[in-house]
Amino acid sequence: MNALLATVRRDILLALRRKSEVLTAVFFFVIVTSLFPLGIGPEPLLLKKIAPGILWVAALLATLLGLPRLFAADHVDGTLEQMALSPSPLGLLVAGKILAHWLLCGLPLVLLAPVLGLQFDLDASALGILTLALLLGTPLLSLIGAIGAALTLGVRGGGVLLALLVLPLYIPALIFGAGAVEAHIAGLDVGGHLSLLAAMLVLAAFFAPWATTAALRVALE
Amino acid sequence: MLKVSGLACSRGERRLFADVGFTLGTGEWLHVQGANGAGKTSLMRLLVGLSPADAGDIRWRGEPTPSVEFRRDLIYLGHHAAVKEDLTPLENLRLSAALDGIGLDERAALAALIRLGLRGREDLPVRVLSAGQKRRVLLARLLTRPAALWVLDEAFNALDVGAVKLLGELIAEHLAAGGMAVLTSHQPLPVPGGKALVL
Amino acid sequence: MGNHGRFEGCIGVRQSIIHWFRFASPQSFYPLAGRMIPWFWAAAAISGIAGLWISFFVAPTDAQQGEGYRIIFVHVPASWMSMFIYLVMAFWAGLGLALNTRVSAMMAQALAPTGALMAALSLLTGAFWGKPMWGAWWVWDARLTSELILFFLYLGFMALQAAIDDPRRADKAGAILALVGVVNIPIIYFSVKWWNTLHQGSTINLTKAPSMAQTMLWGMLLMAFAFWMYSIAVALTRVRAIILERERHTEWVKHAVE
Numbered sequence: 001m002n003a004l005l006a007t008v009r010r011d012i013l014l015a016l017r018r019k020s021e022v023l024t025a026v027f028f029f030v031i032v033t034s035l036f037p038l039g040i041g042p043e044p045l046l047l048k049k050i051a052p053g054i055l056w057v058a059a060l061l062a063t064l065l066g067l068p069r070l071f072a073a074d075h076v077d078g079t080l081e082q083m084a085l086s087p088s089p090l091g092l093l094v095a096g097k098i099l100a101h102w103l104l105c106g107l108p109l110v111l112l113a114p115v116l117g118l119q120f121d122l123d124a125s126a127l128g129i130l131t132l133a134l135l136l137g138t139p140l141l142s143l144i145g146a147i148g149a150a151l152t153l154g155v156r157g158g159g160v161l162l163a164l165l166v167l168p169l170y171i172p173a174l175i176f177g178a179g180a181v182e183a184h185i186a187g188l189d190v191g192g193h194l195s196l197l198a199a200m201l202v203l204a205a206f207f208a209p210w211a212t213t214a215a216l217r218v219a220l221e
Numbered sequence: 222m223l224k225v226s227g228l229a230c231s232r233g234e235r236r237l238f239a240d241v242g243f244t245l246g247t248g249e250w251l252h253v254q255g256a257n258g259a260g261k262t263s264l265m266r267l268l269v270g271l272s273p274a275d276a277g278d279i280r281w282r283g284e285p286t287p288s289v290e291f292r293r294d295l296i297y298l299g300h301h302a303a304v305k306e307d308l309t310p311l312e313n314l315r316l317s318a319a320l321d322g323i324g325l326d327e328r329a330a331l332a333a334l335i336r337l338g339l340r341g342r343e344d345l346p347v348r349v350l351s352a353g354q355k356r357r358v359l360l361a362r363l364l365t366r367p368a369a370l371w372v373l374d375e376a377f378n379a380l381d382v383g384a385v386k387l388l389g390e391l392i393a394e395h396l397a398a399g400g401m402a403v404l405t406s407h408q409p410l411p412v413p414g415g416k417a418l419v420l
Numbered sequence: 421m422g423n424h425g426r427f428e429g430c431i432g433v434r435q436s437i438i439h440w441f442r443f444a445s446p447q448s449f450y451p452l453a454g455r456m457i458p459w460f461w462a463a464a465a466i467s468g469i470a471g472l473w474i475s476f477f478v479a480p481t482d483a484q485q486g487e488g489y490r491i492i493f494v495h496v497p498a499s500w501m502s503m504f505i506y507l508v509m510a511f512w513a514g515l516g517l518a519l520n521t522r523v524s525a526m527m528a529q530a531l532a533p534t535g536a537l538m539a540a541l542s543l544l545t546g547a548f549w550g551k552p553m554w555g556a557w558w559v560w561d562a563r564l565t566s567e568l569i570l571f572f573l574y575l576g577f578m579a580l581q582a583a584i585d586d587p588r589r590a591d592k593a594g595a596i597l598a599l600v601g602v603v604n605i606p607i608i609y610f611s612v613k614w615w616n617t618l619h620q621g622s623t624i625n626l627t628k629a630p631s632m633a634q635t636m637l638w639g640m641l642l643m644a645f646a647f648w649m650y651s652i653a654v655a656l657t658r659v660r661a662i663i664l665e666r667e668r669h670t671e672w673v674k675h676a677v678e
Contacts, residue, residue, distance in 0.1 A: 009319075017308070081299060087322055164572070
């Protein structure tokens with residue numbers, strides 16, 4: 001467990017020394033969501049209707065933006081090799097890296113989403129559901145994305161390939177995440193959506209670090 | 222004790238080596254020699270368990286590798302610098318120890334850096350250091366992480382005369398304390414004794 | 421190596437059952453596959469012709485949907501195959517990962533294009549069926565959407581394998597991806613279905629023909645069998661090509677090609 005926390009601390013320290021990389025994803029999220037009203041028109045009813053989908057798709061793409069770097073830097077400078085040979089289980093170190101990725105990339109999106117939701121005329125309770133859904137959904141995106149990042153590590157055209165591999169796997173998170181907010185706006189119960197998101201998160205938290213570790217070992221061979 | 226037998230490796234279609242075997246006891250070291258492309262680095266990666274062998278058996282204290290015990294006893298330093306450019310030497314050393322699950326206080330880390338001639342550099346980002354100094358940051362790990370088996374791939378590259386001598390001393394101390402080492406290098410090494418393996 | 425070469429010509433089918441594990445080696449699998457392929461092609465052709473004849477000439481015209489419904493005789497078997505092939509592919513890939521048998525990984529690689537073809541065929545015929553029935557080439561029907569995602573998963577698998585140069589690494593990475601996909605397919609399917617019911621999509625169901633006549637069922641089953649045989653024949657042909665390419669430097673391939 002100490003090794004996991006050490007990895008989180010290390011990755012956050014590294015990100016703080018190079019802030020621009022974290023901020024890129026956040027700005028991307030802000031800009032993409034702000035572009036939609038410009039492309040579609042300022043009609044409040046329409047914007048309110050499509051807001052959950054837009055915010056979720058933008059969060060998905062913003063997460064994707066940072067994924068290629070998740071293991072790439074450690075791979076290039078040889079630290080990943082050292083992690084693979086460390087007495088600490090690689091799975092634990094990988095879980096730490098995924099957690100750090102979420103703290104650096106997912107959590108800012110969760111915190112920003114309510115502010116951006118105001119652009120789309122969402123009311124307070126809808127914003128609350130949106131934040132809650134993203135809080136459950138963005139770790140899921142980091143976990144699944146890590147598998148893709150490990151599989152495409154050091155591969156030609158890795159970034160585009162990563163999108164091709166990961167985006168189809170993001171669909172359930174998108175459906176239930178955006179669905180929760182839509183259902184709430186329509187006056188329906190959102191408990192089912194959120195519990196399914198939570199269930200998927202638990203499942204991914206068990207399997208994704210394991211699959212990612214296997215993929216990293218293959219990439220290091 | 223490290224016992225290797227019948228090791229074979231191929232890259233793509235090309236067979237690099239076959240039937241490589243050796244044993245290392247306490248205080249012994251092995252000098253792996255060979256021309257460029259002979260498979261020295263591949264052998265090292267096989268040895269530490271980064272890549273699987275086509276055939277063969279590697280045993281550490283009688284148990285098949287890679288195991289957690291083996292990784293606890295092993296330090297592998299490869300071609301890569303394996304240090305973070307944005308962190309200071311001190312942070313690099315302490316964080317890599319933490320990742321390995323070893324507590325390392327600042328005094329011990331500082332002492333290791335000073336022994337490697339990095340006094341006054343411990344709080345600069347590694348980015349501003351020279352290639353040789355980066356290498357020394359990595360080598361400091363040999364002092365802070367207790368391990369019985371050192372696998373050093375081209376560890377003497379990019380080092381100046383003083384550092385070569387120092388690394389030679391470190392290895393000699395390690396062997397005198399009952400450690401083992403596997404080294405690759407093109408040049409003769411400043412370490413007495415040692416078995417030779419030519420690929 | 422040389423020893424195996426001598427056996428190559430004389431492995432009988434009986435022996436193959438006893439020493440079945442020996443076919444995990446490319447060298448012995450290659451001639452076996454070669455001998456089986458014509459039979460699968462023949463079975464595919466016969467059942468395909470019979471199936472098409474029943475589905476186009478014998479099966480009655482549907483009261484509601486007219487002649488247009490006949491496209492389901494291609495659509496449904498293609499959809500079945502596209503889903504089933506992914507499972508088989510993941511099975512071989514997983515086996516290759518667990519046991520390190522080279523032929524299993526090659527089987528997975530050989531199955532992927534056929535699976536993608538089936539998914540594409542299913543999407544295409546779905547669109548042709550949808551135009552007269554729903555008045556649109558594409559509707560966000562739960563099944564069509566899942567099929568589209570499955571098609572993406574196939575593309576991802578093939579793209580990943582194509583992007584990695586070292587075949588050993590490509591096999592293992594592809595296997596991990598296929599297994600991740602297999603875990604996700606049911607989740608994706610049910611989420612899409614939930615999404616569809618929530619959004620009150622089209623109410624017509626593509627595969628539930630109001631009451632299926634006996635002859636329709638026969639036509640469907642024959643076509644499904646034909647698709648099976650075709651898929652096996654094509655996959656075996658492709659796996660032979662992959663074996664030759666990967667083992668091109670070995671003695672036995674030089675003999676086999678001569």
